[in-house]
Amino acid sequence: MATKSSSAKNKKTAAKKSISSKSVTMTSAKKTTKSSHKNESLNEQPVGVMSVSQSSMSTRLGGMQIKRSYIIAVLAAIIVLVVVYSIRSWFIAALVNGQPIYRWDVVNQLEQQYGDQEMQSLVTQALIKQEANKRHITVTQQEINSQMSTIENNLKKQGETLDAALQQQHMTKQQLTDQIVLQQEIQKMVGNIAVSDQQVKDYMDQNKGSLPAGTTTAQVKQQLQQQELQQKEQQFVTNLQTHAHITSWVNYYSG
DSSP states (O other): OHHHHHHHHHHHHHHHHHHHHHHHHHHHHHHHHHHHHHHHHHHHHHHHHHHHHHHHHHHHHHHHHHHHHHHHHHHHHHHHHHHHHHTGGGTEEEEETTEEEEHHHHHHHHHHHHHHHHHHHHHHHHHHHHHHHHTTOOOOHHHHHHHHHHHHHHHHHTTOOHHHHHHHTTOOHHHHHHHHHHHHHHHHHHOOOOOOHHHHHHHHHHTTTTSOTTOOHHHHHHHHHHHHHHHHHHHHHHHHHHHSOOOOSOOOOOO
16 A cells, blocks of 8 residues: 555646646747847847838938039029129120120221231231241340330320320230330341431432421431331331231231
8 A cells, every 4th residue: 555655746746747848848949039030120120220221211312412402503504694694795895775796796897997917917916926036036024124115205205105095096005016026126227327418418408398497417317217127127127028928818818
């Protein structure tokens, strides 16, 4: 009987242990399942958040790019307007009650009236410059200043200033300087002009009635030298033109 009772107790104990083991296993399984669900929940939630966040960032970046493109376009338009305004005189000479007078119309009108004259003048200047370079002839700054002073002194005697005279002639000081250089170059190539005292006396005797009262021999001599210089310069230029090869693609009206 004792043996049977002990055996029964052992069976009960084993059953309890089995139930306890099963309970632990089930509890562990539940914990594992819960943990798995939690992990899945945790893994799924950031994906959704990241997707929304990336979409928002893309929208913001797209908006920023549009704003940047708009700003660049506005700045480019402003720059174009500023440039066009600053160079408006290249195209429009004047506005008459809002109606433009285009610069090319002015140029075309001037070419029709003075084109041939200006072309001949520019051709002559080019020929003189080419010949002066060929002969290695130069004009110093001292020579320019001396000639400029002579012009200023002559104008002062007439009660004028150099600036006023230039304004009347629609010239700049640089243009006057260029003319002085050109004149000095051709004078050096033509050479000195000699006028004898006998030539002066003969001229004064022949023109007694037309000479102003008080005219001196020095004034007459200077006048004769100037006339002789002009004749020699004209001959010199004519000779250059005769031996030059000049091709013109524009025929201006000369009448």
